[in-house]
Amino acid sequence: MLSLADIEAARDRVDEVARTTPLEYSHSFSRMTGADVRLKLENFQRTGSFKIRGAANRIATLSEAEKAAGVITASAGNHAQGVALAATRAGVDAKIVMPEHAPIAKVDATESYGGEVILFGADYNDAQARAHEIEELEDRTYVHAFDDEYVMAGQGTLGLEIAEQCPDADTVVVPIGGGGLISGVVTALKATLDDVRVIGVQAEGASSVARSLEKGERHELDAVDTIADGIATRSVGERPWEIIRERVDEVVTVSDNEIALALTYLLERSKTLVEGAGAVALAAVLSEAFAYEEDETIVPALCGGNIDLNDLTTVVVRGLVQMGRYVKIRTELKDNPGSLERLVEIIAEHNANIYGIQHDRTSRDVAMNAAEVVLDLETHGHDHVDELLAALEARGYETETLV
Incomplete structure (x- = not known):
């Protein structure tokens, strides 16, 4: 051990x-x-x-024959970058299999460190299976991410x-x-x-x-x-x-x-x-x-x-959202002049800041004489959100919290 x-x-x-x-x-x-x-x-x-720590240690222990044959690994992203950099510094060719939906930043960084990226599979385990196939085909050394x-x-x-x-x-x-x-x-x-x-x-x-x-x-x-x-x-x-x-x-x-x-x-x-x-x-x-x-x-x-x-x-x-600093709510308004203005006034009275408003009178989810309104709001905490929603309810608005 x-x-x-x-x-x-x-x-x-x-x-x-x-x-x-x-x-x-x-x-x-x-x-x-x-x-x-x-x-x-x-x-x-x-x-x-x-990840650079483990990759550097593993590649430093390769034999000359193993270095000449190159390395292969699978990674969700961070191990890929570590292997790519450590291998490049040691003069070793490196191929890295990453899941198809790996973050773009990690794929680009791995390539910038000198690794050849192969995108395959839905997750790490799929990528690992493909990497082992390449290991056998090309006689490369597999650099495991953790085992x-x-x-x-x-x-x-x-x-x-x-x-x-x-x-x-x-x-x-x-x-x-x-x-x-x-x-x-x-x-x-x-x-x-x-x-x-x-x-x-x-x-x-x-x-x-x-x-x-x-x-x-x-x-x-x-x-x-x-x-x-x-x-x-x-x-x-x-x-x-x-x-x-x-x-x-x-x-x-x-x-x-x-x-x-x-x-x-x-x-x-x-x-x-x-x-x-x-x-x-x-x-x-x-x-x-x-x-x-x-x-x-x-x-x-x-x-x-x-x-x-x-x-x-x-x-x-x-x-x-978890901090109570952002909330998205949905409500309905009568489709009359001034309805939206009155809603906005209540929000302003309670010191919430409006990031965005979506006003839709064609939504199938509301009556013919109504409009659906979705508001993105900056708030000051969970108590502030509760206070604002209570104030809207007291003025006759039915609200739904979307996030």
Whole structure:
């Protein structure tokens, strides 16, 4: 099983490619939770993710014959970039199979680092099956995203950094997809810090480890569905599974809404951009998915920052909804002059800002002498939304909250 010595050996190889990322105290999140929250900003890593650590370690251990034949891997995006950069720096040809709907930003970045991208399948598991076919056909070395001891050891160097930067850490919170990161991090932390607790976090729509722990054996999901595409795997790796069962203290899940809220708070409060998978650790802290004490020192690992800008808008809007800062409502008006003006006056009286209005007198869902109105509103919190809706109801408007 993976050891501290393996991770320390990996560090010498990884340091040539990866950088040491900051660990910073967060006033905002400490105030919000009552804990001592310190963010491990791995989203500032080269390629925007921790994945460069494991990829660099694995490629550094290839034989000359393996380097000449090239490497192949499958990835939802972050591992792809890590392999592409590490391989290019080592002079090794790399092919990467990514799901057909992988974020455009991650596909473009992988190609910019020198990797040849092949788009295939609906998710990571489909892409992996195709990558293994290419492995056999072209005699390439498969660089697994998580189920490889060299990759796990490389990811474990993140744990060494946390131990050095925050030796008084009580709890470290780590995302779980295939399990390579947490297996390396927990091994490093348990061997270097006394009484540290390691919490794993999954998205509810990709909770393979949580399900496996419930069943007492490794379980594969039929499908995954989450905004945290970086951890959207149907199953945990065999090697990480054994380490997680033995060394990780607890595994919890968070919803996509909780992930979106954490991501939005990070943007607004910490001026820090992460992807969905990079926000799950903080989401677990903010949602109190696990129990912690006041003033407990908690380190959420923000493991990636490679979010597609098209997805960012959707996620931020969802986060604002969770904060009560944005609401979309539908109502009906009599199709008379001045009806819309009177509705807008009520909204203005209650200090809500109108982003947009859709006024439709041809909708089949309303009477012939009525019009449907949909309003996008900026609000100041859940109490403000409740106050506004109550005021509209008191004036005779029936409203439906759409988001």
